[in-house]
Amino acid sequence: MQLNELTAHELHAKLANREVSSVELAEAVYKRIDSVEDKVKSFVTLTREKALAKAAEVDAKISRGEEIGPLEGIPVVIKDNMCTEGVLTTCSSKMLHNFVPPYNATVVEKLYEAGAVVVGKANMDEFAMGSSTENSRFFATRNPWDTACVPGGSSGGSAASVAADETVYSLGSDTGGSIRQPASFCGVVGLKPTYGTVSRYGLIAFASSLDQIGPFTKDVADCAQVFNAIAGHDPKDSTSAEFDVPDYTKYLTGDVKGMRIGIPKEYFVKGTDPGVQKLISETIKKFEEMGAVCEETSLPHTEYALPVYYLLATAEASSNLARYDGVRYGYRDESAEDIVTMFMRTRAEGFGSEVKRRIMLGTYALSSGYYDAYYLKALKVRTLIKQDFDQAFERFDIILSPTSPTTAFKIGDKTDDPMKMYLSDIFTISLNLAGIPGISVPCGFVDGLPVGLQLIAKPFGEGTLFQAAHAFEQNTEHHKMKPTLSVREVI
Amino acid sequence: MSTEYEVVIGLEVHAELKTESKIFCCSSAKFGGDPNTHVCPVCLGLPGVLPVANKKVIEFGIKTGLALNCQIAGYSKFDRKNYYYPDLPKNYQISQYDLPIAEHGHLEITVDGQHKVIGVTRVHMEEDAGKLVHQGATMASSKYSLVDYNRTGVPLVEIVSEPDLRSPEEARLYLEKLKAILEYTEVSDCKMEEGSLRCDANVSVRPAGQKEFGTRAELKNMNSFKALQKALEYEVERQIEVVEDGGRVIQETRTWDEVKGISLSMRSKEEAHDYRYFPDPDLVPMVISEEWINNIRQTLPELPDARKDRYVKDYGLPEYDAEVITGYKQISDYFDEGLKHTRNAKALSNWVMGEILKFINTSGLSVYSHEFPIPAANLAELVELIDQGVISGKIAKDVFKEMQVKGEKPGAIVEAKGLKQISDEGAINTIVDEVLVKNPQSVEDFKNGKERAIGFLVGQVMKATKGKANPEMVNKLLREKMQ
Numbered sequence: 001m002q003l004n005e006l007t008a009h010e011l012h013a014k015l016a017n018r019e020v021s022s023v024e025l026a027e028a029v030y031k032r033i034d035s036v037e038d039k040v041k042s043f044v045t046l047t048r049e050k051a052l053a054k055a056a057e058v059d060a061k062i063s064r065g066e067e068i069g070p071l072e073g074i075p076v077v078i079k080d081n082m083c084t085e086g087v088l089t090t091c092s093s094k095m096l097h098n099f100v101p102p103y104n105a106t107v108v109e110k111l112y113e114a115g116a117v118v119v120g121k122a123n124m125d126e127f128a129m130g131s132s133t134e135n136s137r138f139f140a141t142r143n144p145w146d147t148a149c150v151p152g153g154s155s156g157g158s159a160a161s162v163a164a165d166e167t168v169y170s171l172g173s174d175t176g177g178s179i180r181q182p183a184s185f186c187g188v189v190g191l192k193p194t195y196g197t198v199s200r201y202g203l204i205a206f207a208s209s210l211d212q213i214g215p216f217t218k219d220v221a222d223c224a225q226v227f228n229a230i231a232g233h234d235p236k237d238s239t240s241a242e243f244d245v246p247d248y249t250k251y252l253t254g255d256v257k258g259m260r261i262g263i264p265k266e267y268f269v270k271g272t273d274p275g276v277q278k279l280i281s282e283t284i285k286k287f288e289e290m291g292a293v294c295e296e297t298s299l300p301h302t303e304y305a306l307p308v309y310y311l312l313a314t315a316e317a318s319s320n321l322a323r324y325d326g327v328r329y330g331y332r333d334e335s336a337e338d339i340v341t342m343f344m345r346t347r348a349e350g351f352g353s354e355v356k357r358r359i360m361l362g363t364y365a366l367s368s369g370y371y372d373a374y375y376l377k378a379l380k381v382r383t384l385i386k387q388d389f390d391q392a393f394e395r396f397d398i399i400l401s402p403t404s405p406t407t408a409f410k411i412g413d414k415t416d417d418p419m420k421m422y423l424s425d426i427f428t429i430s431l432n433l434a435g436i437p438g439i440s441v442p443c444g445f446v447d448g449l450p451v452g453l454q455l456i457a458k459p460f461g462e463g464t465l466f467q468a469a470h471a472f473e474q475n476t477e478h479h480k481m482k483p484t485l486s487v488r489e490v491i
Numbered sequence: 492m493s494t495e496y497e498v499v500i501g502l503e504v505h506a507e508l509k510t511e512s513k514i515f516c517c518s519s520a521k522f523g524g525d526p527n528t529h530v531c532p533v534c535l536g537l538p539g540v541l542p543v544a545n546k547k548v549i550e551f552g553i554k555t556g557l558a559l560n561c562q563i564a565g566y567s568k569f570d571r572k573n574y575y576y577p578d579l580p581k582n583y584q585i586s587q588y589d590l591p592i593a594e595h596g597h598l599e600i601t602v603d604g605q606h607k608v609i610g611v612t613r614v615h616m617e618e619d620a621g622k623l624v625h626q627g628a629t630m631a632s633s634k635y636s637l638v639d640y641n642r643t644g645v646p647l648v649e650i651v652s653e654p655d656l657r658s659p660e661e662a663r664l665y666l667e668k669l670k671a672i673l674e675y676t677e678v679s680d681c682k683m684e685e686g687s688l689r690c691d692a693n694v695s696v697r698p699a700g701q702k703e704f705g706t707r708a709e710l711k712n713m714n715s716f717k718a719l720q721k722a723l724e725y726e727v728e729r730q731i732e733v734v735e736d737g738g739r740v741i742q743e744t745r746t747w748d749e750v751k752g753i754s755l756s757m758r759s760k761e762e763a764h765d766y767r768y769f770p771d772p773d774l775v776p777m778v779i780s781e782e783w784i785n786n787i788r789q790t791l792p793e794l795p796d797a798r799k800d801r802y803v804k805d806y807g808l809p810e811y812d813a814e815v816i817t818g819y820k821q822i823s824d825y826f827d828e829g830l831k832h833t834r835n836a837k838a839l840s841n842w843v844m845g846e847i848l849k850f851i852n853t854s855g856l857s858v859y860s861h862e863f864p865i866p867a868a869n870l871a872e873l874v875e876l877i878d879q880g881v882i883s884g885k886i887a888k889d890v891f892k893e894m895q896v897k898g899e900k901p902g903a904i905v906e907a908k909g910l911k912q913i914s915d916e917g918a919i920n921t922i923v924d925e926v927l928v929k930n931p932q933s934v935e936d937f938k939n940g941k942e943r944a945i946g947f948l949v950g951q952v953m954k955a956t957k958g959k960a961n962p963e964m965v966n967k968l969l970r971e972k973m974q
Binding site: 081082083089091096099101102103105200201202203204205207208209235236237238239315316318319322323325327328329338339343363366367368371375 | 532535536537538539540541542543544571573575577580581582583630631638765767768769772773774775
């Protein structure tokens with residue numbers, strides 16, 4: 001195995017006992033990037049020099065005999081919507097094609113403190129709006145399991161870079177499924193934490209009440225370790241929760257005996273790929289074999305999640321994205337003769353069509369005369385969706401579902417039909433509305449493409465998620481499979 | 492016969508709160524500074540930043556509400572007001588919409604000696620915008636404009652009155668009283684010239700007796716109390732003229748041109764913004780406890796009306812004096828300090844309303860300033876010197892002039908310059924005799940019933956004593972001797 005293929009916990013052991021150096025590790029990662037990046041296209045920006053310098057620092061620390069933390073000297077990739085001081089942060093948008101933040105996002109700061117080696121910034125759907133990374137204004141990222149397919153989105157670059165071993169782990173953000181769905185499509189582990197557990201300060205907002213940062217990793221143990229590093233209260237984020245961050249690795253017991261797992265009947269409907277359906281059924285059996293108790297449950301307001309999401313997320317986005325006007329930073333149309341024309345042309349050219357579609361939708365939902373019927377109504381239904389989960393968690397420790405109804409689709413397949421694209425997030429969106437955590441872990445393959453299993457817990461129930469996901473992983477081999485980085489031959 | 496019209500006015504007042512830091516970040520909220528030096532990523536609205544509410548601002552919001560007799564909200568939140576303008580870095584202003592910090596208050600004004608209660612609809616908190624500096628006269632006519640974001644995020648309270656004001660004068664009186672209250676509460680400096688107090692007015696007219704309000708116009712850009720009254724007078728006249736000519740007042744926003752003395756239409760209702768208010772998802776709602784409200788209530792100072800009552804009740808000051816003195820916190824504080832050193836409140840009030848106000852206006856000094864040469868104790872001493880007959884009122888004016896220059900105590904000035912009043916009957920007697928001898932004609936005139944002649948004779952004695960003779964005593968002696 002190459003160094004870049006290993007997990008963080010494996011690498012930490014090797015670094016700590018000086019079997020390998022951090023610089024060797026970084027070099028292995030960049031060597032891999034150099035050889036596969038044309039096929040995958042995970043990155044908007046590579047930070048090679050900074051990364052090697054940081055790795056050298058860690059090596060110096062090790063050679064001085066100092067102890068290193070679990071993520072120290074280990075390569076990470078950051079989605080390009082998290083601010084990195086002095087490093088381009090574009091949101092994969094023409095609007096921010098030249099934006100270099102003067103400050104670090106809190107998560108980035110935390111990773112630096114943990115000694116992380118930042119490899120580069122990952123491609124994404126523009127402003128995190130999309131489910132395929134085809135909405136990047138720069139280029140589409142490809143699925144390492146079939147480079148003719150999408151990696152999912154919006155955190156497609158973050159997911160693909162982990163799957164293609166271009167990094168050890170990465171950070172993404174999830175507003176309606178943007179971590180879990182690409183994790184599912186790329187066959188890696190992806191966590192959308194409880195709203196408020198990871199600071200949003202420095203995460204370029206799409207929908208403030210839904211956005212949450214989380215990790216992509218090669219196994220569940222790494223996911224718990226990275227979550228240890230990034231979770232916690234941040235005084236710079238008013239919506240960040242004050243809670244004691246436990247050591248999440250203590251939940252990696254491998255034991256799910258007696259765990260009560262709910263299977264929501266609304267998530268097993270027409271439209272889900274039969275192959276995916278079959279794998280989830282096998283997964284449920286697996287959990288039962290492992291000693292968990294699986295029972296059907298109901299989340300009756302599930303069918304409203306998608307419309308509610310597309311009212312609330314777009315309403316917030318219409319306001320959050322208002323600041324991109326060409327006045328202070330980013331793209332500006334220089335041809336305009338007056339300020340209003342400058343605003344209009346800058347935004348017409350700076351934003352792509354999906355972003356504009358959502359801004360218009362959100363502006364409409366907030367307009368006087370429509371506010372009550374759309375925005376306010378959606379807020380009320382959001383409460384009902386949350387109550388569905390509250391009730392279910394009175395009986396269950398975990399709720400289990402597919403992460404997405406299908407495996408990765410072909411590039412270009414859904415770009416003409418936004419509704420089809422939106423449906424890819426049908427199982428993930430409710431969690432953001434309810435503010436609860438969900439993890440996607442590999443649970444098998446359909447026609448050579450990975451399938452993700454989504455496990456859901458109540459607020460601050462990440463420990464339970466790690467426990468269940470880790471136990472499942474211990475009893476399966478899916479996460480050990482490696483992609484071919486070529487166009488898949490369908491037999 | 493011409494119709495009588497009733498004027499209906501409501502005011503929206505913005506006051507900058509004098510906190511150390513801005514409303515949602517740690518940048519300095521100080522006035523001035525080189526352009527774009529009191530800024531950080533948060534108030535610049537850079538991608539990814541988040542606001543965190545300044546607790547002091549909420550405290551000041553509550554304090555303002557309490558000073559205006561409002562109900563304080565137990566649950567309040569911030570909302571976004573969306574509109575595009577280059578002085579607004581996020582293109583939305585964080586404000587409060589349907590759950591303001593305080594509601595249902597009132598304040599009292601005195602119009603022609605009559606008390607009148609004016610309703611305060613609401614008090615809410617919001618962030619200020621930046622400042623545009625155009626290369627030309629307006630943004631449209633400029634090749635470029637510069638933006639200074641120092642003021643962006645400086646905390647404001649907006650105070651909205653009920654449409655209870657019935658004349659431009661009442662509107663000015665309301666604004667003056669509101670300013671006094673905010674000053675006393677020490678939440679704002681209320682400097683109209685620095686823009687820390689700003690006022691918009693909604694004005695309409697209706698035939699007297701009509702129940703429904705007329706169509707209102709919103710007036711902006713009045714930068715002084717005088718301008719407010721003038722602008723309103725102009726607008727009222729304009730609206731009456733429109734109606735008299737058989738026209739209809741249209742709902743619009745108008746801007747006051749101080750130089751030309753006219754208001755101009757800015758935009759009509761059709762062009763009005765749809766602000767698309769919605770709760771700011773970056774800020775959590777505020778839950779305000781009774782305990783916190785009560786603690787803030789404890790810190791409220793004596794407000795202008797209470798001071799006015801005290802002056803009238805405890806010191807027998809005329810209502811008018813009390814009103815004038817309490818109109819400005821510094822004047823009232825000065826007066827209170829003076830009262831510690833003299834019991835003659837009326838005499839003190841005369842000096843304060845006369846010479847002291849004049850001195851403040853011409854010198855531009857604040858009574859709180861170290862350079863202010865006349866401590867209240869010195870003025871009170873002067874009042875006492877007159878009361879005790881040590882100097883006459885006339886001499887006192889000269890002494891006051893000296894006091895302004897060197898900051899000396901009046902007693903010391905009187906001593907050094909030998910200005911003490913001569914109240915020694917023997918000494919005055921001699922001079923009176925001399926004056927009588929020198930002016931036989933006046934003595935004659937007086938004896939023939941010309942009362943005026945005594946004035947001349949008193950004047951002569953005063954002149955001979957350089958004004959130091961006790962005038963009452965001179966008068967008494969002259970009359971005795973001419974009987």
